[in-house]
Amino acid sequence: MEKTYSIVFYSKPVVDTVKEMKDLLKSKINWYNSCNSEAHITICEFKIDESQIDSVKQKLIKICDTFTPSQAYLDHFGSYDNAGAFFIAPNEETKNNLKPIMKKIHETLKSLNLKKSDDPHMSIARRLTPENLKIASQLFTTINIDFLCNEIVLREFDPVKKQFFVLDSIGFGSNPEPEFVQGSLF
Template structure:
């Protein structure tokens, strides 16, 4: 039987606690909203896999992490998408670095029907009405967070509580890929 998984970047606990408190503040202002109870994260991809397939996917993820280097991430503004998503956005350099990481996974993982993300952001809320989006923009005006992105997290969806939970963390090992060097024979 297939289960739903997501591969994400989790900021450190202090940022996760702040995001949770922001979600609570927003809920006090606008009521319940989509992703209110979701732990803060930056999505790389979502996919379904069997127990046997997920073990092979974990090996692929681990191999990719061997070659990735930790990068400093600055989250310094709020943004919104037309679908009502309200989020914390990375600065230009951080967005470039995150996109590079996301692209590496999304191009390398060979998973059928994988939903790929290519726009890094840390969601506060999803599917807000236009009125509630205005309230969110008035409630939250400035932000300045930073962290070192040095791992990715694999999460599995729990059908009972309708939330993802962490199953594995894969740390970046900063080992350059071995390169084949073409030699000259004399």
């Protein structure tokens, strides 16, 4: 059976902090897209037959072994006006640390039909009207949260609850791939 999966950066303490923000926004504008989803930074989303998920996990374990943990800092808000998205954004250093990881995961899973995210951000709300986007940006003006980014999380979509749930987490191994060095015979 085909299922929908996503790969994300995820931190439980951050989830709780952002939930409070989402609930406050919901109290001002009522229900909105992603008001009930747990905070995360999307890397990609894909649909595959559930029989293939173990193969995907093995690829992710192998690539994650090469990643080194780093502190992630989210220090400002942003929006994608065309999508009505309001989000928490990482600082430049964090963005520069996360982007290569995201790119390597995209390359590792390129045989799948990925819905990729190339710009690391943590959504608070999606598909807001321009008026509600303005309310969100007036409600939230400063942010300073951080977490140790030392794993990725594989999630599965529950079509009944219409939410993703954590399937597995895959830690970073701090074992960079050895560089290929051209040897000399003489």
